[in-house]
Every structure is written in C-alpha cells, then in structure tokens.
Amino acid sequence: xxxxxxxxxxxxxxxxxxxxxxxxxxxxxxxxxxxxxxxxxxxxxxxxxxxxxxxxxxxxxxxxxxxxxxxxxxxxxxxxxxxxxxxxxxxxxxxxxxxxxxxxx
Amino acid sequence: xxxxxxxxxxxxxxxxxxxxxxxxxxxxxxxxxxxxxxxxxxxxxxxxxxxxxxxxxxxxxxxxxxxxxxxxxxxxxxxxxxxxxxxxxxxxxxxxxxxxxxxxxxxxxxxxxxxxxxxxxxxxxxxxxxxxxxxxxxxxxxxxxxxxxxxxxxxxxxxxxxxxxxxxxxxxxxxxxxxxxxxxxxxxxxxxxxxxxxxxxxxxxxxxxxxxxxxxxxxxxxxxxxxxxxxxxxxxxxxxxxxxxxxxxxxxxxxxxxxxxxxxxxxxxxxxxxxxxxxxxxxxxxxxxxxxxxxxxxxxxxxxxxxxxxxxxxxxxxxxxxxxxxxxxxxxxxxxxxxxxxxxxxxxxxxxxxxxxxxxxxxxxxxxxxxxxxxxxxxxxxxxxxxxxxxxxxxxxxxxxxxxxxxxxxxxxxxxxxxxx
Numbered sequence: 001x002x003x004x005x006x007x008x009x010x011x012x013x014x015x016x017x018x019x020x021x022x023x024x025x026x027x028x029x030x031x032x033x034x035x036x037x038x039x040x041x042x043x044x045x046x047x048x049x050x051x052x053x054x055x056x057x058x059x060x061x062x063x064x065x066x067x068x069x070x071x072x073x074x075x076x077x078x079x080x081x082x083x084x085x086x087x088x089x090x091x092x093x094x095x096x097x098x099x100x101x102x103x104x105x
Numbered sequence: 106x107x108x109x110x111x112x113x114x115x116x117x118x119x120x121x122x123x124x125x126x127x128x129x130x131x132x133x134x135x136x137x138x139x140x141x142x143x144x145x146x147x148x149x150x151x152x153x154x155x156x157x158x159x160x161x162x163x164x165x166x167x168x169x170x171x172x173x174x175x176x177x178x179x180x181x182x183x184x185x186x187x188x189x190x191x192x193x194x195x196x197x198x199x200x201x202x203x204x205x206x207x208x209x210x211x212x213x214x215x216x217x218x219x220x221x222x223x224x225x226x227x228x229x230x231x232x233x234x235x236x237x238x239x240x241x242x243x244x245x246x247x248x249x250x251x252x253x254x255x256x257x258x259x260x261x262x263x264x265x266x267x268x269x270x271x272x273x274x275x276x277x278x279x280x281x282x283x284x285x286x287x288x289x290x291x292x293x294x295x296x297x298x299x300x301x302x303x304x305x306x307x308x309x310x311x312x313x314x315x316x317x318x319x320x321x322x323x324x325x326x327x328x329x330x331x332x333x334x335x336x337x338x339x340x341x342x343x344x345x346x347x348x349x350x351x352x353x354x355x356x357x358x359x360x361x362x363x364x365x366x367x368x369x370x371x372x373x374x375x376x377x378x379x380x381x382x383x384x385x386x387x388x389x390x391x392x393x394x395x396x397x398x399x400x401x402x403x404x405x406x407x408x409x410x411x412x413x414x415x416x417x418x419x420x421x422x423x424x425x426x427x428x429x430x431x432x433x434x435x436x437x438x439x440x441x442x443x444x445x446x447x448x449x450x451x452x453x454x455x456x457x458x459x460x461x462x463x464x465x466x467x468x469x470x471x472x473x474x475x476x477x478x479x480x481x482x483x484x485x486x487x488x489x490x491x492x493x494x495x496x497x498x499x500x501x502x503x504x505x506x507x508x509x510x511x512x513x514x515x516x517x518x519x520x521x522x523x524x525x526x
Contacts, residue, residue: 048211049221057235066237068221068230069253083212083221083229 006094006101013098015039020063022054026104030091033074035061039093040074041102047079047086114489124517125499125510126491129484131517132315137524138433144523145412146172146430151264151271151284153414153427154178154188156441158268158302164209164224168201169439170429171272171413175199176261178270179208181224188272189226190259193217213258226258267297269425285410286353292360292406296418298399301446305457308440308464314477315484316412316430317516319438322473323409324359324512326350327496332476335468338384339392341365341420348507356501356515357411363507365404365420390458391468394420411516421452422459434481438474440464 009025015034022044023030029044031053042063044052051067058064062071062080070084077090092103117130117137130137146152152171155178159167166179168191175191193200193215200215212229213222221229230253236246261272264281271281282290312319322328329342336342348363386392396404400418408416415426423444429437442460444453462469494517497509501518504511 049214049219051232055238057238064235065230066235067219067232069234070230083223085210 004092004094004103005105007104008099009041009102010100011098012039012095012100015100018058020054020056020058022052025102028104030102031063031074032100033058033063035074039095039100041091041093041100042072042074042077043088045088046070046072046084047088048084053088112487112489118489119521120491123499124501124514124521125495126493127513127517128491129488131520132317132481132484133433133488135433138430140524141412142172142430147174148275149278150275150412151273151278151281151410152412153410153425154270154272156268156302156304156425156443157186157265157270158304158443159205159441160186162207162209164207165205166201166208166224167205168203169427171261171274173430174274175201176272177201177213178272179224182209185225186263186265186270187225188261188263188270189213189222190261192259193220194228194256194258195220195231222258226260228253228256228258267294267299268302269293269297285358286355288351289353289358289360289408289410292351292362292408293416295399295401295406296408296416296423302443303446303448303453305442305444305453305460307442310438310465310474311431311435312438312474312477313435314481315433316428316436317520318477318480319415319426319428319436319473320409320411320516321513322477323361323407323415324516325510326361326363326507326512327510328476329469332472333469335462339386341392346507348505350504350507350509350512352501352503352512352515355519356512357519359409359512359515361405361407361507361512362403363405364402390455391461393455393458395452395455397421409512409516411519417463419462420459421455422463423456424460424463434485438465 007026010023010032015021015032017034020031020033023032031042031044033040044054046053046065048070049067051065053063053065056064056066061074063074064071068083071080072088073080077088079085079087094101117128119128120126154169155167160178160180163180163182166177168177170176176188177191178188180186191199191201195218198215198217212224219232223229234247236243261274262278264271266281285293330337346363346365350361352359405419413428417424424440424442427439444456464470465474494510494513497511501511501515
C-alpha cells in the first residue's frame, strides 16, 4: 500500500458503463464515472451554475452539465467550453476487490 | 345637443405652424407618450446609459434604462462595453435586479429557470436542454433544432466618447458625433476632454411630471434668476451675465453658456427683487469657487442632449442627469456627480460641497422638481389650453443673451417634425 489514504467509495458494479452516479464520500459530493470500463471521480458540483454533474450527460471523457451545457474532462477536471472556466477537482482512483477507492486529500 | 368636449379635445391642436404656444396636450395622454418613446428613445437617437468609470473592471455592470426599457451596461472580459436588454429570452423576465454588481465569473443568470448569458448577452446554455434522465430513460428536453445562438439577449448599439456611454436600439443610427452635431460636440468635448472620470455619488428622484419638462427646464434661462432665489441671493446667476444659447442643426440639443461677472455679489443688480445683499451663508465653502483651466472662459455650461440627458457644469460641480420616463406624467431623474482622476483631494471636496446646490434636495434644484410637478397638474386639468413661450420672440435661433425661450421653441420645432410625420 502506498502513502495515499484510500477511502472506500462504492462497489464497481454500482456504476453503469458509460454513465455517472452521484455519491457522498467523506462528506463530499462526488461524481463517479465509468467511461468504457475506466473509472474516474470528480467533485459533483459544477463550478459555474452549481448544478450536480451526475445529472448531466457523459460522452467519452466529457461530462456535460445539465444546467448550462458546460463541459469538463473527467480525467483532469479541466473546463472544456463556455460557460465553465474554472476546473473541478478530480480524485485519484484505485480499484480493489470489486470496490472503488478514492484518495480525497 | 353639443357632443364636442371643450375641456378634453380628441386631438392635440397647435394654434399655428410655430411652436411658441405649446398645447397642454403635448404633455398628456398615454398613446402620445408611447409614440414619443418609439420615435425619440427607441429609434434614431442615442440615449445616455452611464459613465465608463461606473464599470471599471471586467464583469462590472450597471442596470439602467433606455426610455422605459430596462438595460444593463456591462464590461466584458476584453474590456469592451456592452449594453443588453434586461429581458430573458425564455419567459421575458427582467432578470437583473441589482443596480450595480460584478458577474465576471458567472455571467447573467435568470433566476426563474436559470437561463445563463455571457457578458455580451449570448445565451450560454439552458437547464435540461437534453432532458432529464430517469430510470435509464431521458425525459423532455428542448427540441433537437434548438440553437442557443438564436436566443441571446437583445444587444444595443453602443457609442462611448470621453468616458460617457450611449446606447441605441436602432441598428441604423448615425454616429454619436453626427447625432450631436459639431457645435454641441464641441461643448461635450470641453467637459469630457479625455481625462479619466471618477464617480462621486448619485442622487435619484421621481418627479411627477412629463419628461420633456426637464429638458425644457434646462432650455429655459428665463427662470433661474426668478425661481431660484438661492442663485440670485448668492450672486451665481444674473440675467445680465454674459451668455450664449446654441443649438444643433435640428434644434433638439442645446447648450446654455454663461460667464459669471467678475464682481460676484454685485451691488448694482437691481432687476431682480429677491436679491438680498444682507443674506450670508453660514458655511461660505458652498461657494468656494475655483476657476479651472479647461473651462476656457464660461463658468457654467448646461447641455441638453435630446431626449435622455442633461450634462451639467455649474462652476466646479459637474454631473450627468439622466431622464428616465415612466408614463407621460412621471420620470425618474438620476444624477451622477463625478470628478476627474487628476483632481486634488481639495478639488474633490469642493465639487462635493457644490453638489449641495443640485439633486432632489439641492439649494437650487429642489425648486425645479416642484415647478415641474405643478406644471403637469395644470396641464392635466385644462388639456385644451396651451403654454406661452414667447420671450425673445416667436422664432428659433441661437442668441447671445439669456432673455429668450428660443431653445424651448427649437425643441418643439423638432418634436413637431418628428411626431407629425
């Protein structure tokens, strides 16, 4: 085990393929993505209109906010188009024993 | 049986082709007022919206009006000034309620359904555009052919000069410079000569009278020495001050230019009975006047830019006065007192002290709000009648004295041309 603090977030099969769910981990709103079998996690609240990204649309590695159609790269949290300009935070992921673990800090 | 009303005529009636007798009905009636809004505020005219110094930083905005339409003046990320209409493209709501603020990070969002616009007024996105997912199915959403680019806010044309911002709903409007004409532009540039402006403060008042009466008030050099006893008592205004009245070629805009006699409180003034030599200001700093090089001679230049604004220089007090109609019988009057970035602290204090003459409770201007209200009352009770504006004759033209109502006649010459067309 490395020095990261890993927090158990979800079962792998809770997240449908090419979809996103919203979960609370360690008191934080997290969006957990399954993009073609690869898992990613970001903050769930859009930096622009403060909507929940888990209610948006995942296309490849881009999550589109349901409120104003801003997009983020789920791998890095980077903003991709107007109106979003500020990144969301992304979290390191680790899969072990059918569970998804996040490094929150 | 006579059905014709003698008190309430159906149509406005001018006694002649001239404009020295102005029908009371020029100030009454909702239909005519709407026609004025169309012809003067929404077409062919640049309307004042504010000063650049009110929105210095990206995202800064000011809510104001053009005529009776709510608009927002906003500085975008590139430093450009935009004026957009404060009406959401979705359900028509006036979404912005703050007078001033900053929206650099978020743009404008209508609270009703959270439609979101950029600082240039472009629609960014709409909630649930692609519907809402529920149990593996997507419900609702906008039609596939919905394009955000087609549903931005209405953008106005914008012109800025010397730090003053004007806007127009008319896409075909002439340049601001052509709109003012060379004579008025010269006086505009005298006041706004490129120095950065600083905002000293605001006054706001609602005056229950027709908006044109405010224009007329500043086109009327007959009244200051008679109505404003404060002016006369303390020597700021005399009917024999060296003065000129000038108009643009359309006679819609004007400048009243006057130069105070060197004597100040001159003992030989006899033509105005209210002059009281014995009265003294408890605090004489209200009249601590310091000539400034940019004046270039005149001590007061009052400009009327038709239809929306008055630009004031009265000795050291400078301000814009924005006329914001609401119905034929009322307007809001918003004063923006400003200074210049290179003013000393002492000069700023002087401008602020002299600003006490103006505004809703000003030593001088309080009188104007009241006479405008009472004029409107007269018009409403007796709409078949007319005013007289025959001081200095019945014609229209520039003069080298103040004893004339020529500027009022000039404005109505223009008014008739535009309204009777």
